Amino acid sequence: MRFETWYKHNFEDRLSGRYITLDHIDPILKSYSRDFEVSSIGISEEGKNISMLRIGTGSKKALAWSQMHGNESTTTKACFDFLKFITQNEQFSEEISAFLNSYSFYLIPMLNPDGAKRYTRENSNMVDLNRDAQDLSQNESKILRQAFHDIEPDLCLNLHDQRTIYGLRTGLPATVSFLAPSADEQRSITASREVAMNHIVRMYNRLEKLIPGQIGRYDDAFNINCVGDTFQMLGVPTILFEAGHFQNDYLREQTRMYIFFALLELFSISQESNRQAVTSAYEKIPENMVNFKDIIISNIRLEDSENSTSLAIQYREIVRNGEIQFIPQLDFIGDLSTFNAHKHIDAQHKTVLVNSQENIKIGEKIITIQDKYDRNNVIYSNNDPFSL
Numbered sequence: 001m002r003f004e005t006w007y008k009h010n011f012e013d014r015l016s017g018r019y020i021t022l023d024h025i026d027p028i029l030k031s032y033s034r035d036f037e038v039s040s041i042g043i044s045e046e047g048k049n050i051s052m053l054r055i056g057t058g059s060k061k062a063l064a065w066s067q068m069h070g071n072e073s074t075t076t077k078a079c080f081d082f083l084k085f086i087t088q089n090e091q092f093s094e095e096i097s098a099f100l101n102s103y104s105f106y107l108i109p110m111l112n113p114d115g116a117k118r119y120t121r122e123n124s125n126m127v128d129l130n131r132d133a134q135d136l137s138q139n140e141s142k143i144l145r146q147a148f149h150d151i152e153p154d155l156c157l158n159l160h161d162q163r164t165i166y167g168l169r170t171g172l173p174a175t176v177s178f179l180a181p182s183a184d185e186q187r188s189i190t191a192s193r194e195v196a197m198n199h200i201v202r203m204y205n206r207l208e209k210l211i212p213g214q215i216g217r218y219d220d221a222f223n224i225n226c227v228g229d230t231f232q233m234l235g236v237p238t239i240l241f242e243a244g245h246f247q248n249d250y251l252r253e254q255t256r257m258y259i260f261f262a263l264l265e266l267f268s269i270s271q272e273s274n275r276q277a278v279t280s281a282y283e284k285i286p287e288n289m290v291n292f293k294d295i296i297i298s299n300i301r302l303e304d305s306e307n308s309t310s311l312a313i314q315y316r317e318i319v320r321n322g323e324i325q326f327i328p329q330l331d332f333i334g335d336l337s338t339f340n341a342h343k344h345i346d347a348q349h350k351t352v353l354v355n356s357q358e359n360i361k362i363g364e365k366i367i368t369i370q371d372k373y374d375r376n377n378v379i380y381s382n383n384d385p386f387s388l
């Protein structure tokens with residue numbers, strides 16, 4: 001509770017929303033140059049600076065990188081919340097000095113500044129850096145590998161966001177998911193994997209108390225082109241973090257807090273969970289499923305058909321005037337009974353017009369869905385404040 005209270009009043013409010021670029025983090029990094037070693041470790045394909053912070057002087061070395069995928073900014077926000085936490089000295093000073101004395105934490109807050117600016121997963125050459133671990137064809141990939149070689153970390157944190165389509169068997173969204181990536185095709189439990197699993201179990205136990213049923217585990221199929229799998233293969237415990245959707249939190253201001261708590265637990269700052277975690281407990285963490293749509297409209301009749309069906313809408317995220325806009329698009333028509341929705345609408349078997357027309361195509365932007373025979377009855381509208 002003490003940590004929650006601190007967070008509510010003190011998180012890094014200079015960063016908010018989904019669109020986080022170098023312009024947002026640079027001034028904050030500057031302000032930390034008094035507290036930590038902040039260095040430039042290279043430039044992106046478009047010539048933007050890639051920075052790394054070194055926090056603490058301890059013998060355990062952890063290397064973390066966020067925004068390897070440019071449009072995945074939640075963990076970046078959480079890292080800056082964490083920096084704010086460890087630089088204050090009004091509270092938790094004992095825990096913080098224990099962390100600073102035991103860890104040297106190397107943080108690359110934005111590995112892909114070009115993708116961040118464009119709000120794309122890929123870098124400026126449209127290369128997915130998380131599939132470039134063998135080719136090392138891009139500056140950003142080389143910079144990360146160089147840092148990995150220079151630092152020789154004991155632990156790596158690969159920080160990402162996941163889409164709103166992920167959920168769990170609980171019917172709840174996967175707000176936070178983890179993976180201890182495999183080190184080989186056989187998915188063996190290597191020594192480094194076991195270390196990663198144990199850390200994950202501790203973070204899972206901690207978060208389960210805050211968001212029960214909303215924490216998942218990713219599929220562990222081995223892919224040598226992924227950075228996490230490669231580092232695990234090289235014998236360094238590596239953890240994939242995936243920040244996901246929390247109810248009504250499309251801007252991921254709530255999710256960032258859970259990532260912050262996961263970091264506190266990881267670095268043993270907030271010791272509230274069972275320390276006796278074992279690898280078998282990792283297998284018990286529920287697996288992530290693709291079982292969510294942003295919006296499902298059920299019992300809807302299209303083109304005067306006899307039977308009602310269901311329709312799914314997914315948001316496409318675009319940058320406009322420096323903000324992310326969520327554009328609703330038709331995603332699927334048909335049986336959606338195995339899916340959950342972040343918002344559910346019952347069309348009560350009305351025959352409808354979509355965007356004032358009878359015919360709609362998958363991928364089309366949805367502006368309104370109205371009752372065909374009573375147009376004042378608006379079943380869905382893009383102006384709905386709920387749909388952002």
Ligand SMILES: [Zn+2]
Pocket residue numbers: 069072160161
């Ligand atoms: Zn990612």
